[in-house]
Amino acid sequence: MSIWKQLYAMVWLAFLQIVLVTVDVPGFKQHLVYGHTTLGLVIVALAHYNNMQIKKTNAPNRLKRIAKSTAILVTIQPIFGVIILLDLMFRLNVPLIGVITFFHLITALAIITQVASVATAYDMWEEKEYTSSKT
Numbered sequence: 005m006s007i008w009k010q011l012y013a014m015v016w017l018a019f020l021q022i023v024l025v026t027v028d029v030p031g032f033k034q035h036l037v038y039g040h041t042t043l044g045l046v047i048v049a050l051a052h053y054n055n056m057q058i059k060k061t062n063a064p065n066r067l068k069r070i071a072k073s074t075a076i077l078v079t080i081q082p083i084f085g086v087i088i089l090l091d092l093m094f095r096l097n098v099p100l101i102g103v104i105t106f107f108h109l110i111t112a113l114a115i116i117t118q119v120a121s122v123a124t125a126y127d128m129w130e131e132k133e134y135t136s137s138k139t
């Protein structure tokens with residue numbers, strides 16, 4: 005698959021990932037959380053793959069840096085996620101779970117912001133669209 009498609013796929017998967025835990029369908033909560041966990045692993049793999057692929061191109065270094073920092077953020081995310089998951093499944097009453105959930109949430113927002121910016125900028129760079137449409 006071409007890189008720009010993979011980058012846009014990340015945007016929509018991250019979006020779906022947030023939606024999965026935001027919607028509240030009675031009786032389906034557990035399935036949604038498991039779906040969220042599975043999709044989380046797909047996102048981790050894709051973020052690292054995208055980072056590897058973009059590194060091989062002549063794309064501007066700024067894009068490479070954002071793709072790399074996104075891969076790092078996405079790797080941190082399951083650490084918070086697994087703690088939240090274990091706390092939910094086994095009612096562990098993990099101390100500061102609210103703070104951990106907050107970090108999971110703001111990391112998610114950082115991820116979706118970063119993936120959207122890289123996808124658009126990379127696509128524009130590949131298509132040589134950085135000139136004004138008025139000229």
Ligand code: HEM
Nearest residue numbers: 018021022025041044045081082085086088089109112115
């Ligand atoms: C393997 C990785 C991940 C695991 C195990 C995981 C697990 C969880 C769990 C168990 C919850 C709590 C659900 C609930 O209380 O109903 C949660 C919430 C959430 N997750 Fe994840 N997650 C992972 C990756 C991600 C990623 C990659 C994103 C976004 C890009 C994300 C975004 C969120 C958001 C926005 C919430 C809602 C937080 C809140 O309640 O305020 N998660 N996650």
